[in-house]
Amino acid sequence: MGTDIHGFVECLDEDDALWAAAIDLDLLHHGRSYDAFGCLFGVRNSAGFRALAADRGLPEGASELVRGQFAEWGRDAHSPTWISWAELKRVDWAEPAERVDARxxxxxxxxxxxxxxxxxxxxxxxxxxxxxxxxxxxxxxxxxxxxxxxxxxxxxxxxxxxxxIGRLTRRDAVVPDGEWKPVWTVMETLAALYGDENVRLTVWFDN
Known part of the structure; x- marks a missing residue:
């Protein structure tokens, strides 16, 4: 059974003090990049990464659209979490996994x-x-x-x-010019307008 990712890029308008869903992740990311899921969020983590943002739940002040979409998935949704653009900018993509790959x-x-x-x-x-x-x-x-x-x-x-038998790095899992590049490009663009801490990727998974 495969695992899919869902979610939104959100941004905070400090004037309104409200988070808004800027774009549906489905419009930016396609596929099942399990090594990236593990590296970023600790889901399907066969490569043994220290996940950057695992099991955080929905973020405080999640937008109405995010909360509504997550609720619609019901019991099929799992592992909700989020990561900010500020955190992503600090990632050492050369960091190796904590153990060798299980494959x-x-x-x-x-x-x-x-x-x-x-x-x-x-x-x-x-x-x-x-x-x-x-x-x-x-x-x-x-x-x-x-x-x-x-x-x-x-x-x-x-x-x-x-x-x-090998060990992956974060760059192996999340290739710079790979399928996650559109997501990072959108987040970077929004961060230039709203600030690095005020842009985040909120996600959940289903099997």
């Missing part, structure tokens, strides 16, 4: 060397190469947690593929 990283050989092509999950070829039996247990890879192996452990698979 095995797959690399392909290119003219420029080894390049990560994905994160292996339930795949018979990976299991055979790594030497694991196919045994699907929740939260585990073939019945074993990938971070039981030391960081940097590798398994070659022919001449053009290998599997490796």
């Amino acid at each position: 095995i990283h797959e690399y392909r050989r290119t003219a420029d060397g080894w390049v990560m092509s994905g994160k292996a999950a339930w795949d018979a070829r990976v299991a055979e190469t790594v030497g694991l039996q196919m045994r699907r247990d929740p939260g585990r890879l073939f019945g074993y947690e990938a971070h039981d192996w030391p960081e940097g452990t590798e398994w070659p698979d022919g001449d053009d593929r290998l599997y490796r």
